Structures are given as C-alpha cells and as structure tokens.
C-alpha cells in the first residue's frame with residue numbers, strides 16, 4: 001500500500017490538476033472505491049480498477065484528491081506509455097485511470113446505469129439523470145488546461161457524445177457544477193448542456209472519528225461536438241480585427257438569462273451588513289495574498305483599498321446563485337443555439353463553502369469584462385502584428401456591447417452599481433494575479449497592468 005502512495009506522490013506533481021505546484025505532496029490514504037462487479041471491467045481479468053482518495057497534508061487546509069488507477073501486468077504495458085504512474089510491486093504497473101478503457105467504461109457505466117462502487121468506508125453511487133445509449137462509445141481525455149479531468153465518449157459515427165468530468169479535488173456537499181447546471185437544464189435553459197448523470201461519493205471524514213462525508217465525484221453532460229469556446233472565437237476576432245460586438249451583446253443577454261433563471265430556481269437574499277463585511281474581508285485577504293505572491297501589487301495597495309471602500313459605501317443588489325468563475329473559456333458558441341455556459345464550480349482558488357453561497361451576479365459580469373481585457377493582453381504578450389491600440393479598442397467595444405446586452409435583458413441599470421462593479425473587476429484582477437503567478441507566471445503581466453489601469457481611473461462602463 002505504501003508503495004502505491006509513494007508512486008502517486010512522485011507522479012501527482014506532474015499533473016495539471018495538482019494544485020500545489022512545485023511542491024511534493026505529503027499523502028494520506030483516506031479511502032478508495034472499486035467499480036461494481038456488474039460493470040464491463042469485471043470481465044477483464046488482467047485489469048484491476050481502483051479509485052484512490054488521497055489527502056495532501058502538505059497544504060492548509062489539506063486538499064483531498066480523487067485518483068483513479070488501473071493496475072495491469074507489467075508485461076502487457078508499452079513501456080513508452082506516457083500514462084504510467086509507477087510500479088508498486090514487481091510485475092504490476094499502475095496506469096492513469098482516465099487513459100485506460102477499464103476505468104473509463106466503469107465510470108460511464110456508473111453514471112448512466114447507476115449502481116454502487118465500494119471500498120473500506122467509501123462508496124461511489126451512480127445517479128443516472130437521463131436515459132442514453134452507450135453502445136460503442138469510446139473514451140478520450142480532453143486535452144488542455146483544466147482543473148479537473150474530462151472524458152469525451154463518442155462513437156466513430158459521432159453518435160451520442162457524452163462528456164464526463166471527474167472532479168479531482170473533492171469537497172463535502174453537492175458540487176455547484178452539478179447542482180446549478182442540472183437545475184438550469186431541467187428548467188429548459190438552452191444555455192447549458194443537458195445533464196446525463198453524476199456520481200456521489202461517501203468517504204471517511206478526517207475531522208470526526210468514525211464520521212463520514214458525502215460529496216460529488218463526477219458529472220456527465222451532453223457533449224456539444226465541433227464547437228469553439230468563446231475565448232478562441234474572441235481571440236481570433238480580435239487578432240484579425242473582426243467585429244465582435246453582436247456576439248458580445250448576445251453573450252451579455254445569455255448571461256442575464258442565466259442569472260434570471262438562477263434567481264428563479266434558487267433562493268435570493270438582500271445583501272445584509274454581514275454579507276458586505278464578509279465580502280470586504282475576502283477582498284482584503286485576497287489582496288494580502290496577492291501582495292505576498294506578486295510584490296509589485298504592493299505599490300497599489302492603498303488605491304485598491306480605496307476602490308473597495310467606495311464600493312462598500314453604495315447600495316448593493318440582492319445576492320443570488322451565480323456562475324462564480326465566469327470568463328470566455330467557460331462559454332461555447334453553439335450553432336443554432338447561441339452561447340452555452342459551462343463549469344459552474346466557481347473559482348478553484350476559493351473555498352467550496354464560499355462558492356456555494358448566494359453571491360453578487362455582478363461578479364460574473366466583472367469576470368467577463370476582465371476576460372475581454374485578457375484577450376487584448378494575451379495578444380499583446382504574443383507580440384501580435386496588430387497595433388496595441390486597435391486591440392484595446394476591440395476589447396472596449398466588446399465590453400460595451402456585453403454590458404448593453406446584459407442590461408437590456410436583465411433590466412438592471414449597471415450605472416447604478418458602477419462602484420461595486422469596479423471593485424469586483426479589481427478583485428478579479430487581484431485573483432488572476434495570484435492564479436497566474438502560480439500557474440502561468442508569464443501571464444501575470446496581464447492582471448498587473450489591469451490593476452494599475454483600473455485603480456488609476458476606473459474604466460467607463462459604456
């Protein structure tokens with residue numbers, strides 16, 4: 001067992017989903033679950049599928065990771081495979097589960113047919129949400145920069161594609177990605193993919209002797225094939241100088257639609273003095289972390305605090321459930337359907353307990369406004385042919401059109417909340433500075449420049 005943990009500890013730091021970049025994990029085994037014996041995997045005798053739940057005690061608070069592995073005889077493995085985790089005992093090799101059909105078929109079976117995976121004081125319960133045919137579906141791992149691991153299941157003829165997201169970091173409670181998107185899809189919103197099923201886990205609670213915790217392990221949705229995400233669409237448009245105003249306007253309207261739906265499906269509440277205080281505390285704590293990790297921000301500390309103080313002195317709209325980490329990469333452009341939103345998990349750097357609370361819908365508006373600036377910033381970083389001023393003008397146009405689309409559909413007058421929106425934009429840029437310094441240090445210049453610009457003279461809304 002120890003050697004399995006040692007294999008995982010050596011391998012995890014190289015994985016995109018591992019959050020403590022640059023540091024070896026200090027792993028404790030919390031539990032594991034094996035798929036039900038009814039799934040296809042049971043018939044493959046030389047593959048053993050096991051999903052480990054391991055806590056990294058080297059971070060505060062500790063992070064609980066979900067790590068599916070497949071053990072196969074070493075003799076049957078291609079040594080050059082990129083998906084080898086290690087060899088815990090002579091003759092056995094552990095492989096990264098999402099790249100092995102024994103795991104991917106077991107996962108799909110649980111999500112679409114139901115059933116229960118089990119291990120010591122650990123279970124994985126499948127909750128099918130829609131009836132789908134899984135005949136002939138073959139899995140591949142979605143490549144790219146992701147906090148989780150997503151598998152796309154499809155047939156050669158393109159029939160029935162499904163995407164199943166395996167949550168890598170586990171938290172108690174229903175994951176907001178499942179909670180919000182399933183509710184929106186069931187209410188008939190065209191702005192999220194259809195829900196197909198999920199897996200709920202129960203594992204030992206490290207905080208209470210003998211206690212257990214229940215939380216989400218995986219979520220499967222309709223996969224929308226052959227579409228581009230809004231980041232790619234916007235980047236192409238900005239690089240070639242194409243007009244993006246109509247698309248940005250429609251994106252603003254779709255965002256407002258989703259906010260209106262969420263406000264109808266989940267409770268809303270007026271922003272109490274306690275809500276304001278806790279938001280201010282979060283803003284200040286985030287600023288302190290950002291200054292510690294990106295010292296250049298220190299020179300702007302007072303100016304940032306002044307923006308926060310101005311926002312605190314204005315009326316706030318009601319709080320409601322929101323997307324929580326809204327940016328262009330979270331939206332797909334789908335022909336004949338319009339903009340479709342994904343990934344309602346909230347900001348990965350924020351504690352889950354905060355992400356599931358009612359929040360300011362303007363936080364999402366601010367997130368998308370920052371994203372238009374990122375388009376310009378990333379083109380600038382890449383040394384593009386287009387003049388910087390032209391790309392900045394493109395971003396300003398997109399910003400205006402998005403705000404108009406949002407205001408038109410929601411009926412909200414954003415000018416009434418411009419101080420609050422400015423503070424949320426600054427807070428998002430502060431978050432991004434932390435995120436980039438940890439994950440993409442060469443991009444940190446984008447949020448840094450934005451902080452300066454935003455505090456020196458707030459960007460006009462329109």
Ligand SMILES: Nc1ncnc2c1ncn2[C@@H]1O[C@H](COP(=O)(O)OP(=O)(O)O)[C@@H](O)[C@H]1O
Pocket residue numbers: 142145146147148149150163165193221222223224225229329330332342343345
């Ligand atoms: N239903 C879907 N249809 C098509 N593509 C999708 C779908 N869901 C996710 N994707 C693609 O997968 C990427 C990652 O998904 P996301 O939910 O944002 O994962 P993560 O939580 O790992 O960031 C998205 O940016 C999108 O390109």
Ligand SMILES: O=P(O)(O)O[C@H]1O[C@H](CO)[C@@H](O[C@H]2O[C@H](CO)[C@@H](O)[C@H](O)[C@H]2O)[C@H](O)[C@H]1O
Pocket residue numbers: 145146147231325327328329343346347348349367370371372374432435
């Ligand atoms: O998609 P995730 O939930 O993993 O979000 C995290 O990563 C994003 C980067 O992939 C990051 O977004 C930032 O970069 C985007 C361009 O790559 C840009 O469009 C966003 O506006 C910017 O915030 C996101 O902040 C982070 O939480």
